[in-house]
Amino acid sequence: MTTGPNPRSVWLLAYAWAAYLLTRMFADFSSWTAYPTMSLQAMLNGTAVRPFVSRALVPILIRWLDAHTGDFFHYQVWLAALSKGFATEFYVHGYTFEKAMLLVLTWGFYLGFALLMRRLVLRVYQVSETAAWAAGAAALMMVPALFTYYSHIYDPPTLFFSAALLLACEAENAWAFAVVFLLASVNRETAVLYLPVWVGYRWLRGETHAQTNAEEGQVNNPTLRQKMAEGWGTRFTRVAWAIGYAALLGVAWVGIRYAINLRYQHNRGGVLDFHLLDQNVRLFSVAPLAAAWSLFIALVVAVFCAQGWSSKPRQLRWSLALVGVPLLVGSLLYGYVEELRVYFEIYPLLFLLAMPSVREGLGIAEQLPHASQPRT
Numbered sequence: 001m002t003t004g005p006n007p008r009s010v011w012l013l014a015y016a017w018a019a020y021l022l023t024r025m026f027a028d029f030s031s032w033t034a035y036p037t038m039s040l041q042a043m044l045n046g047t048a049v050r051p052f053v054s055r056a057l058v059p060i061l062i063r064w065l066d067a068h069t070g071d072f073f074h075y076q077v078w079l080a081a082l083s084k085g086f087a088t089e090f091y092v093h094g095y096t097f098e099k100a101m102l103l104v105l106t107w108g109f110y111l112g113f114a115l116l117m118r119r120l121v122l123r124v125y126q127v128s129e130t131a132a133w134a135a136g137a138a139a140l141m142m143v144p145a146l147f148t149y150y151s152h153i154y155d156p157p158t159l160f161f162s163a164a165l166l167l168a169c170e171a172e173n174a175w176a177f178a179v180v181f182l183l184a185s186v187n188r189e190t191a192v193l194y195l196p197v198w199v200g201y202r203w204l205r206g207e208t209h210a211q212t213n214a215e216e217g218q219v220n221n222p223t224l225r226q227k228m229a230e231g232w233g234t235r236f237t238r239v240a241w242a243i244g245y246a247a248l249l250g251v252a253w254v255g256i257r258y259a260i261n262l263r264y265q266h267n268r269g270g271v272l273d274f275h276l277l278d279q280n281v282r283l284f285s286v287a288p289l290a291a292a293w294s295l296f297i298a299l300v301v302a303v304f305c306a307q308g309w310s311s312k313p314r315q316l317r318w319s320l321a322l323v324g325v326p327l328l329v330g331s332l333l334y335g336y337v338e339e340l341r342v343y344f345e346i347y348p349l350l351f352l353l354a355m356p357s358v359r360e361g362l363g364i365a366e367q368l369p370h371a372s373q374p375r376t
Contacts, residue, residue, distance in 0.1 A: 011133040018140050019110035025144050026106050029151045037268070043153060044098055050269035054260045055154035057187035062101045077101070102153060109156035114140040116163035117348060123170045124313055124352055131364075139351050145297060146340035146347070148290050155341050157187045163348045165194040166319070169201040174245060181249055185256045190330075190345050192253050195246040196322040202242035204315050272334040280337045287338060294338040304354035304361075312353055320349045 042048035043059045074097050081100040118136030121127060127135070143159070161184035168177035177198060184191035261271055283291045309317070324346045331337045 015114045019107050022110050023107045026151050029147045050267050053264045053267055055188050056260055058153045062098050065101050106156045109160040113160045113163050120167050148339045154187050158344045162345045166348050185253045189257055193323045197319045199242045199246050200318050202238045276333050291338045301350055304357040307357040316353050
């Protein structure tokens with residue numbers, strides 16, 4: 001008797017192939033060859049302009065791989081790189097081991113992001129395994145819609161770490177959150193926006209437990225009334241611990257970002273570049289096509305997220321506000337507001353919030369209940 005292929009293996013192969021295709025697109029849209037002042041070589045040797053040079057995780061990883069692997073490994077990477085679809089890229093711009101490692105890391109971050117989104121969908125909503133696998137694939141394949149100008153080498157890890165931080169919040173895993181947060185802080189300064197999300201999750205989860213005990217306490221039973229009081233006390237204990245934990249990680253973030261910026265303090269550029277007046281207030285005259293595309297994407301996403309807003313998971317709604325509002329304000333002041341890649345930190349949140357509306361629009365399901373708690 002013969003059996004068909006394992007569905008899990010099929011999905012993993014599909015994820016790997018989709019991540020490979022996305023890596024190809026990343027190479028085509030990457031800034032590593034567009035501007036010498038922010039090229040891969042400039043990022044590796046520390047001469048790139050600020051603030052780009054301060055997004056240091058990928059250069060650190062590449063330098064470590066270069067220093068701790070031998071000539072045989074380098075030779076095998078060279079053979080693989082020139083035979084696996086990137087030959088044109090390397091022939092045009094020149095092959096280096098560092099470029100090959102960047103593409104390998106990029107592929108890994110994209111693959112990891114898809115797997116994390118699958119896990120998030122399973123934790124947030126009551127869906128089948130097949131639906132979760134499909135959602136992870138969809139989340140990955142929609143990323144190219146956010147390639148407005150150029151992709152930077154820290155963008156794929158930003159996607160990965162944003163999903164990983166959100167999953168750690170959903171799982172209430174303090175150790176995982178700390179490890180991911182510290183790595184994300186080296187990658188990009190915006191990781192700090194997820195500290196309020198951690199506190200918010202502890203608050204909302206504590207409130208859910210307290211409300212459950214309160215409902216039970218409506219019964220005229222002294223034991224249940226005591227349990228109700230303990231529930232509210234536990235809630236504030238959880239929140240106080242979460243605030244202290246977030247404050248400790250905040251101190252670590254300050255130390256990491258201070259050390260990185262101190263290391264590159266003499267590079268050209270600033271810690272932040274002010275673009276409100278020279279770019280964003282004149283957006284439709286400076287970059288009309290990019291502005292129109294970004295506005296279209298924003299409206300589509302807003303429609304899907306807003307539909308049935310009050311019935312969607314409350315922790316996602318609060319998290320979007322906690323991360324999205326400061327991210328948008330920061331982009332208005334210090335970024336190109338139409339450059340959609342700067343919103344990768346909220347991409348997992350937007351995807352999860354839009355998912356029920358998309359499924360309903362496709363006729364897959366009328367409701368998509370939360371997997372773990374009431375959505376009030």
